[in-house]
Amino acid sequence: MAKTLIKNDTKLLYTISEVAQQAGISIETLRRMDRKGEFKPSATTPGGQRRYTSEDVGRLFDIRRERKRDVSRRCLTISFVNVKGGVGKSTLAITLAGALAQRGYRVLVIDADPQANATQGLGLDPERTTPTMARALLPEGDRDRLPLAEVIQPLPNLHPRLFLAPSHIDLALVEGRLHGLQVQREIVLDEALDTVRADYDLIFVDSPPTISNLLINVMVASDGVIVPIDATYALSGVSALNQTRALCAKVNRHPVLLLGAVLNKQVMNTTMHNVVLAQTEMTFGAERVFKVMLPYRTEIEKATHRGEPVVFSSDPAAALYVELADEIMKVATERLGARATADGQSVAATD
Numbered sequence: 161m162a163k164t165l166i167k168n169d170t171k172l173l174y175t176i177s178e179v180a181q182q183a184g185i186s187i188e189t190l191r192r193m194d195r196k197g198e199f200k201p202s203a204t205t206p207g208g209q210r211r212y213t214s215e216d217v218g219r220l221f222d223i224r225r226e227r228k229r230d231v232s233r234r235c236l237t238i239s240f241v242n243v244k245g246g247v248g249k250s251t252l253a254i255t256l257a258g259a260l261a262q263r264g265y266r267v268l269v270i271d272a273d274p275q276a277n278a279t280q281g282l283g284l285d286p287e288r289t290t291p292t293m294a295r296a297l298l299p300e301g302d303r304d305r306l307p308l309a310e311v312i313q314p315l316p317n318l319h320p321r322l323f324l325a326p327s328h329i330d331l332a333l334v335e336g337r338l339h340g341l342q343v344q345r346e347i348v349l350d351e352a353l354d355t356v357r358a359d360y361d362l363i364f365v366d367s368p369p370t371i372s373n374l375l376i377n378v379m380v381a382s383d384g385v386i387v388p389i390d391a392t393y394a395l396s397g398v399s400a401l402n403q404t405r406a407l408c409a410k411v412n413r414h415p416v417l418l419l420g421a422v423l424n425k426q427v428m429n430t431t432m433h434n435v436v437l438a439q440t441e442m443t444f445g446a447e448r449v450f451k452v453m454l455p456y457r458t459e460i461e462k463a464t465h466r467g468e469p470v471v472f473s474s475d476p477a478a479a480l481y482v483e484l485a486d487e488i489m490k491v492a493t494e495r496l497g498a499r500a501t502a503d504g505q506s507v508a509a510t511d
Protein backbone atom coordinates (compact mmCIF):
# COMPACT_ATOMS: atom_id res chain seq x y z
CA MET A 161 0.00 0.00 0.00
CA ALA A 162 1.33 3.47 -0.92
CA LYS A 163 2.44 5.50 2.06
CA THR A 164 1.33 9.09 2.47
CA LEU A 165 4.18 11.38 3.37
CA ILE A 166 4.02 14.37 5.59
CA LYS A 167 4.78 17.69 4.00
CA ASN A 168 8.43 17.91 5.06
CA ASP A 169 9.23 14.72 3.22
CA THR A 170 8.03 15.92 -0.15
CA LYS A 171 11.45 17.16 -1.17
CA LEU A 172 12.58 13.51 -1.19
CA LEU A 173 9.93 12.61 -3.72
CA TYR A 174 10.36 12.56 -7.46
CA THR A 175 7.89 13.08 -10.25
CA ILE A 176 7.70 10.62 -13.13
CA SER A 177 9.59 12.95 -15.44
CA GLU A 178 12.38 13.46 -12.88
CA VAL A 179 12.76 9.69 -12.50
CA ALA A 180 12.71 9.24 -16.27
CA GLN A 181 15.49 11.76 -16.63
CA GLN A 182 17.60 10.26 -13.85
CA ALA A 183 17.31 6.74 -15.20
CA GLY A 184 17.66 7.77 -18.84
CA ILE A 185 14.44 6.08 -19.89
CA SER A 186 11.21 7.43 -21.26
CA ILE A 187 8.10 8.42 -19.31
CA GLU A 188 6.21 5.98 -21.55
CA THR A 189 8.40 3.11 -20.34
CA LEU A 190 7.85 4.09 -16.70
CA ARG A 191 4.09 4.24 -17.24
CA ARG A 192 4.18 0.82 -18.87
CA MET A 193 6.15 -0.62 -15.95
CA ASP A 194 3.60 0.91 -13.58
CA ARG A 195 0.67 -0.56 -15.51
CA LYS A 196 2.26 -3.99 -15.55
CA GLY A 197 3.01 -3.80 -11.84
CA GLU A 198 6.76 -4.14 -12.41
CA PHE A 199 7.67 -0.84 -10.85
CA LYS A 200 5.24 1.48 -9.11
CA PRO A 201 5.75 4.72 -7.20
CA SER A 202 5.39 3.92 -3.50
CA ALA A 203 4.44 7.35 -2.16
CA THR A 204 1.60 9.82 -2.44
CA THR A 205 1.78 13.55 -1.73
CA PRO A 206 -0.70 15.09 0.74
CA GLY A 207 -2.48 16.35 -2.38
CA GLY A 208 -2.95 12.76 -3.54
CA GLN A 209 -0.37 12.76 -6.35
CA ARG A 210 1.76 9.67 -6.78
CA ARG A 211 5.50 10.13 -6.35
CA TYR A 212 8.66 8.03 -6.44
CA THR A 213 10.90 7.86 -3.36
CA SER A 214 14.70 7.65 -3.60
CA GLU A 215 14.46 3.94 -2.65
CA ASP A 216 12.11 3.53 -5.63
CA VAL A 217 14.73 5.07 -7.88
CA GLY A 218 17.40 2.70 -6.49
CA ARG A 219 15.06 -0.22 -7.13
CA LEU A 220 14.52 0.99 -10.69
CA PHE A 221 18.25 0.94 -11.35
CA ASP A 222 18.41 -2.64 -10.04
CA ILE A 223 15.50 -3.73 -12.23
CA ARG A 224 17.06 -2.13 -15.31
CA ARG A 225 20.45 -3.69 -14.67
CA GLU A 226 18.90 -7.11 -14.16
CA ARG A 227 16.74 -6.80 -17.26
CA LYS A 228 19.61 -5.68 -19.46
CA ARG A 229 21.57 -8.75 -18.36
CA ASP A 230 18.57 -11.01 -18.97
CA VAL A 231 17.77 -9.62 -22.36
CA SER A 232 21.33 -9.71 -23.63
CA ARG A 233 21.49 -13.32 -22.54
CA ARG A 234 18.90 -14.09 -25.17
CA CYS A 235 19.18 -11.47 -27.90
CA LEU A 236 22.25 -10.23 -29.75
CA THR A 237 22.23 -6.94 -31.63
CA ILE A 238 24.73 -6.73 -34.47
CA SER A 239 25.06 -3.77 -36.82
CA PHE A 240 26.67 -3.41 -40.22
CA VAL A 241 28.59 -0.16 -40.41
CA ASN A 242 30.94 1.68 -42.72
CA VAL A 243 30.94 5.35 -43.61
CA LYS A 244 31.54 4.33 -47.20
CA GLY A 245 28.45 3.54 -49.29
CA GLY A 246 28.18 0.63 -51.71
CA VAL A 247 30.40 -1.72 -49.67
CA GLY A 248 27.59 -4.18 -48.96
CA LYS A 249 26.18 -3.17 -45.56
CA SER A 250 22.56 -3.59 -46.62
CA THR A 251 23.16 -6.73 -48.67
CA LEU A 252 25.09 -8.42 -45.86
CA ALA A 253 22.55 -7.44 -43.19
CA ILE A 254 19.62 -8.97 -45.07
CA THR A 255 21.41 -11.96 -46.59
CA LEU A 256 23.05 -13.04 -43.33
CA ALA A 257 19.75 -12.46 -41.51
CA GLY A 258 18.12 -14.80 -44.05
CA ALA A 259 20.86 -17.40 -43.57
CA LEU A 260 20.45 -17.35 -39.79
CA ALA A 261 16.66 -17.50 -39.99
CA GLN A 262 17.20 -20.69 -42.01
CA ARG A 263 19.54 -21.89 -39.26
CA GLY A 264 16.69 -21.59 -36.77
CA TYR A 265 17.16 -18.16 -35.19
CA ARG A 266 14.35 -15.62 -34.96
CA VAL A 267 15.91 -12.66 -36.71
CA LEU A 268 14.76 -9.05 -36.85
CA VAL A 269 16.28 -6.72 -39.45
CA ILE A 270 16.15 -3.05 -38.51
CA ASP A 271 16.50 -0.79 -41.53
CA ALA A 272 18.02 2.34 -39.99
CA ASP A 273 19.06 3.90 -43.30
CA PRO A 274 16.73 6.49 -44.87
CA GLN A 275 17.77 5.09 -48.26
CA ALA A 276 15.78 1.96 -47.37
CA ASN A 277 17.96 -0.47 -49.38
CA ALA A 278 17.50 -3.29 -46.86
CA THR A 279 13.72 -2.78 -47.08
CA GLN A 280 13.87 -3.04 -50.88
CA GLY A 281 16.27 -5.95 -50.73
CA LEU A 282 13.72 -7.87 -48.64
CA GLY A 283 11.07 -7.30 -51.30
CA LEU A 284 9.17 -4.31 -49.92
CA ASP A 285 8.56 -1.04 -51.73
CA PRO A 286 9.42 1.73 -49.22
CA GLU A 287 6.91 4.07 -50.87
CA ARG A 288 4.06 1.65 -50.25
CA THR A 289 5.15 0.34 -46.87
CA THR A 290 3.74 1.83 -43.69
CA PRO A 291 4.43 2.34 -40.90
CA THR A 292 8.24 2.58 -40.88
CA MET A 293 11.16 3.20 -38.53
CA ALA A 294 10.60 6.92 -39.01
CA ARG A 295 7.56 6.65 -36.72
CA ALA A 296 9.27 4.43 -34.14
CA LEU A 297 12.10 6.94 -33.68
CA LEU A 298 9.98 10.09 -33.40
CA PRO A 299 10.61 12.09 -30.24
CA GLU A 300 8.54 11.14 -27.26
CA GLY A 301 5.23 12.98 -27.11
CA ASP A 302 4.87 13.24 -30.89
CA ARG A 303 1.35 12.23 -31.91
CA ASP A 304 2.61 10.07 -34.77
CA ARG A 305 5.08 8.10 -32.71
CA LEU A 306 4.47 4.33 -32.70
CA PRO A 307 5.89 1.55 -30.55
CA LEU A 308 8.57 -0.33 -32.51
CA ALA A 309 6.55 -3.55 -32.28
CA GLU A 310 3.86 -1.94 -34.44
CA VAL A 311 6.38 -1.13 -37.16
CA ILE A 312 7.78 -4.66 -37.43
CA GLN A 313 6.49 -6.85 -40.26
CA PRO A 314 6.80 -10.58 -40.78
CA LEU A 315 8.23 -11.69 -44.12
CA PRO A 316 6.33 -14.94 -44.69
CA ASN A 317 7.23 -15.06 -48.40
CA LEU A 318 10.90 -15.29 -47.48
CA HIS A 319 11.03 -17.08 -44.13
CA PRO A 320 8.70 -17.48 -41.13
CA ARG A 321 11.49 -16.57 -38.69
CA LEU A 322 12.54 -13.40 -40.52
CA PHE A 323 11.13 -9.97 -39.59
CA LEU A 324 11.73 -6.41 -40.75
CA ALA A 325 11.30 -2.92 -39.37
CA PRO A 326 11.25 -1.09 -42.73
CA SER A 327 12.66 2.32 -43.51
CA HIS A 328 11.57 5.31 -45.58
CA ILE A 329 13.28 8.50 -46.70
CA ASP A 330 11.29 10.30 -43.95
CA LEU A 331 13.76 8.81 -41.49
CA ALA A 332 16.19 11.52 -42.62
CA LEU A 333 13.76 14.17 -41.33
CA VAL A 334 13.28 12.32 -38.04
CA GLU A 335 17.04 12.17 -37.66
CA GLY A 336 17.11 15.98 -37.80
CA ARG A 337 14.58 16.11 -34.98
CA LEU A 338 16.52 13.57 -32.91
CA HIS A 339 19.59 15.69 -33.31
CA GLY A 340 17.71 18.60 -31.75
CA LEU A 341 16.89 16.67 -28.56
CA GLN A 342 18.71 18.01 -25.52
CA VAL A 343 19.03 14.75 -23.63
CA GLN A 344 19.35 11.08 -24.37
CA ARG A 345 19.40 11.56 -28.10
CA GLU A 346 21.89 8.71 -28.54
CA ILE A 347 19.73 6.02 -26.92
CA VAL A 348 16.43 6.42 -28.76
CA LEU A 349 16.96 3.30 -30.90
CA ASP A 350 18.39 1.27 -27.99
CA GLU A 351 15.31 2.08 -25.93
CA ALA A 352 13.01 1.15 -28.77
CA LEU A 353 14.87 -2.15 -29.21
CA ASP A 354 14.57 -2.88 -25.49
CA THR A 355 10.81 -3.15 -26.00
CA VAL A 356 11.19 -5.99 -28.53
CA ARG A 357 14.49 -7.73 -27.69
CA ALA A 358 12.78 -10.49 -25.74
CA ASP A 359 11.01 -11.56 -28.92
CA TYR A 360 14.10 -12.25 -31.06
CA ASP A 361 17.36 -14.19 -30.96
CA LEU A 362 19.19 -11.78 -33.23
CA ILE A 363 18.70 -8.19 -34.33
CA PHE A 364 20.66 -7.12 -37.41
CA VAL A 365 20.78 -3.37 -37.99
CA ASP A 366 21.55 -1.81 -41.36
CA SER A 367 23.01 1.69 -41.01
CA PRO A 368 23.46 4.85 -43.06
CA PRO A 369 26.84 5.59 -44.69
CA THR A 370 27.58 8.77 -42.71
CA ILE A 371 28.68 9.46 -39.15
CA SER A 372 25.39 10.91 -38.05
CA ASN A 373 23.22 10.81 -34.99
CA LEU A 374 21.40 7.88 -36.56
CA LEU A 375 24.64 5.89 -36.90
CA ILE A 376 25.53 6.75 -33.30
CA ASN A 377 22.10 5.46 -32.22
CA VAL A 378 22.79 2.26 -34.17
CA MET A 379 26.17 1.70 -32.53
CA VAL A 380 24.96 2.53 -29.03
CA ALA A 381 22.23 -0.08 -29.48
CA SER A 382 24.67 -2.76 -30.70
CA ASP A 383 26.56 -5.50 -28.90
CA GLY A 384 28.87 -5.89 -31.87
CA VAL A 385 29.59 -4.29 -35.22
CA ILE A 386 30.68 -5.79 -38.51
CA VAL A 387 32.49 -3.62 -41.04
CA PRO A 388 32.09 -4.60 -44.69
CA ILE A 389 35.05 -3.57 -46.85
CA ASP A 390 34.84 -3.59 -50.63
CA ALA A 391 37.45 -3.84 -53.33
CA THR A 392 38.53 -0.21 -52.90
CA TYR A 393 39.56 0.16 -49.31
CA ALA A 394 39.15 3.54 -47.55
CA LEU A 395 41.21 3.76 -44.35
CA SER A 396 40.26 7.25 -43.15
CA GLY A 397 36.59 6.37 -42.82
CA VAL A 398 37.40 3.27 -40.83
CA SER A 399 39.45 5.04 -38.16
CA ALA A 400 36.73 7.70 -37.72
CA LEU A 401 34.30 4.84 -37.34
CA ASN A 402 36.43 3.19 -34.69
CA GLN A 403 36.62 6.38 -32.64
CA THR A 404 32.85 6.71 -32.87
CA ARG A 405 32.47 3.11 -31.75
CA ALA A 406 34.57 3.79 -28.64
CA LEU A 407 32.42 6.82 -27.80
CA CYS A 408 29.24 4.83 -28.27
CA ALA A 409 30.53 2.15 -25.91
CA LYS A 410 30.87 4.88 -23.26
CA VAL A 411 27.28 6.00 -23.70
CA ASN A 412 26.08 2.42 -23.68
CA ARG A 413 28.24 1.47 -20.68
CA HIS A 414 28.92 -1.87 -22.27
CA PRO A 415 31.46 -2.64 -24.96
CA VAL A 416 30.41 -2.24 -28.55
CA LEU A 417 32.70 -4.91 -29.90
CA LEU A 418 34.22 -4.95 -33.32
CA LEU A 419 33.34 -8.48 -34.41
CA GLY A 420 35.33 -8.13 -37.59
CA ALA A 421 35.70 -6.86 -41.12
CA VAL A 422 34.17 -8.71 -44.05
CA LEU A 423 35.88 -8.48 -47.41
CA ASN A 424 33.11 -8.13 -49.98
CA LYS A 425 32.94 -7.77 -53.76
CA GLN A 426 36.40 -9.24 -54.11
CA VAL A 427 37.90 -10.34 -57.38
CA MET A 428 40.01 -13.15 -55.96
CA ASN A 429 43.62 -13.76 -56.95
CA THR A 430 44.20 -10.22 -58.18
CA THR A 431 46.78 -7.71 -56.94
CA MET A 432 43.96 -5.45 -55.77
CA HIS A 433 42.46 -8.21 -53.65
CA ASN A 434 45.83 -8.95 -52.04
CA VAL A 435 46.42 -5.26 -51.29
CA VAL A 436 42.96 -4.79 -49.77
CA LEU A 437 43.35 -7.95 -47.68
CA ALA A 438 46.78 -6.84 -46.40
CA GLN A 439 45.53 -3.34 -45.54
CA THR A 440 42.45 -4.66 -43.82
CA GLU A 441 44.49 -7.10 -41.74
CA MET A 442 46.87 -4.31 -40.79
CA THR A 443 44.04 -2.01 -39.67
CA PHE A 444 41.85 -4.51 -37.87
CA GLY A 445 44.35 -7.23 -36.97
CA ALA A 446 44.36 -10.49 -38.97
CA GLU A 447 42.19 -12.19 -36.35
CA ARG A 448 39.48 -9.54 -36.90
CA VAL A 449 39.06 -10.26 -40.59
CA PHE A 450 36.49 -12.95 -41.30
CA LYS A 451 37.94 -15.95 -43.10
CA VAL A 452 34.99 -16.23 -45.43
CA MET A 453 35.40 -13.54 -48.11
CA LEU A 454 32.76 -12.76 -50.67
CA PRO A 455 33.58 -12.59 -54.37
CA TYR A 456 32.06 -10.09 -56.73
CA ARG A 457 29.06 -11.80 -58.28
CA THR A 458 26.44 -10.25 -60.50
CA GLU A 459 23.89 -12.68 -59.03
CA ILE A 460 24.07 -10.67 -55.78
CA GLU A 461 23.05 -7.49 -57.58
CA LYS A 462 20.22 -9.37 -59.27
CA ALA A 463 19.04 -10.70 -55.90
CA THR A 464 18.97 -7.14 -54.54
CA HIS A 465 16.82 -6.01 -57.43
CA ARG A 466 14.55 -9.02 -57.15
CA GLY A 467 13.99 -8.23 -53.47
CA GLU A 468 15.02 -11.72 -52.41
CA PRO A 469 18.35 -12.33 -50.64
CA VAL A 470 20.49 -14.85 -52.47
CA VAL A 471 20.27 -17.40 -49.61
CA PHE A 472 16.68 -18.04 -50.67
CA SER A 473 17.74 -18.99 -54.19
CA SER A 474 19.60 -21.96 -55.60
CA ASP A 475 22.60 -19.82 -56.58
CA PRO A 476 25.91 -21.36 -55.42
CA ALA A 477 26.83 -18.04 -53.73
CA ALA A 478 24.17 -18.82 -51.11
CA ALA A 479 26.45 -21.39 -49.49
CA LEU A 480 29.15 -18.78 -48.88
CA TYR A 481 26.77 -16.48 -47.02
CA VAL A 482 25.66 -19.40 -44.86
CA GLU A 483 29.31 -20.17 -44.12
CA LEU A 484 29.96 -16.53 -43.22
CA ALA A 485 26.85 -16.42 -41.04
CA ASP A 486 28.14 -19.47 -39.13
CA GLU A 487 31.56 -17.86 -38.71
CA ILE A 488 29.94 -14.67 -37.37
CA MET A 489 27.89 -16.62 -34.83
CA LYS A 490 30.99 -18.53 -33.73
CA VAL A 491 32.95 -15.28 -33.22
CA ALA A 492 29.99 -13.62 -31.50
CA THR A 493 29.62 -16.59 -29.16
CA GLU A 494 33.31 -16.54 -28.27
CA ARG A 495 33.66 -12.80 -27.87
CA LEU A 496 30.30 -11.72 -26.55
CA GLY A 497 29.52 -14.83 -24.62
CA ALA A 498 26.42 -14.85 -26.77
CA ARG A 499 23.71 -17.09 -25.54
CA ALA A 500 21.40 -16.56 -28.50
CA THR A 501 20.20 -19.99 -29.45
CA ALA A 502 18.62 -21.35 -32.58
CA ASP A 503 16.19 -23.64 -30.84
CA GLY A 504 13.32 -21.21 -30.61
CA GLN A 505 13.97 -20.36 -26.96
CA SER A 506 12.86 -16.76 -27.38
CA VAL A 507 10.08 -15.87 -25.06
CA ALA A 508 7.12 -13.91 -26.37
CA ALA A 509 7.37 -10.15 -26.01
CA THR A 510 5.70 -9.03 -22.83
CA ASP A 511 4.82 -5.55 -24.11
Ligand SMILES: Nc1ncnc2c1ncn2[C@@H]1O[C@H](COP(=O)(O)OP(=O)(O)O)[C@@H](O)[C@H]1O
Nearest residue numbers: 245246247248249250251425456457460461464
Ligand atom coordinates in the same frame (compact mmCIF):
# COMPACT_ATOMS: atom_id res chain seq x y z
N1 LIG B 1 29.39 -9.64 -53.39
C1 LIG B 1 28.77 -8.82 -54.23
N2 LIG B 1 28.91 -8.93 -55.57
C2 LIG B 1 28.30 -8.09 -56.42
N3 LIG B 1 27.51 -7.09 -56.05
C3 LIG B 1 27.32 -6.90 -54.73
C4 LIG B 1 27.93 -7.75 -53.76
N4 LIG B 1 27.55 -7.31 -52.51
C5 LIG B 1 26.74 -6.25 -52.74
N5 LIG B 1 26.59 -6.00 -54.04
C6 LIG B 1 25.83 -4.93 -54.71
O1 LIG B 1 26.46 -3.70 -54.47
C7 LIG B 1 25.50 -2.66 -54.35
C8 LIG B 1 25.74 -1.92 -53.04
O2 LIG B 1 25.54 -2.83 -51.98
P1 LIG B 1 24.81 -2.37 -50.63
O3 LIG B 1 24.63 -3.59 -49.80
O4 LIG B 1 23.60 -1.57 -50.97
O5 LIG B 1 25.94 -1.42 -50.02
P2 LIG B 1 25.83 -0.37 -48.81
O6 LIG B 1 24.65 -0.75 -48.00
O7 LIG B 1 27.13 -0.49 -48.09
O8 LIG B 1 25.67 0.98 -49.44
C9 LIG B 1 24.13 -3.32 -54.44
O9 LIG B 1 23.61 -3.16 -55.72
C10 LIG B 1 24.42 -4.79 -54.16
O10 LIG B 1 23.53 -5.63 -54.84
Ligand SMILES: [Mg+2]
Nearest residue numbers: 249250273277
Ligand atom coordinates in the same frame (compact mmCIF):
# COMPACT_ATOMS: atom_id res chain seq x y z
MG1 LIG C 1 23.04 0.43 -47.52
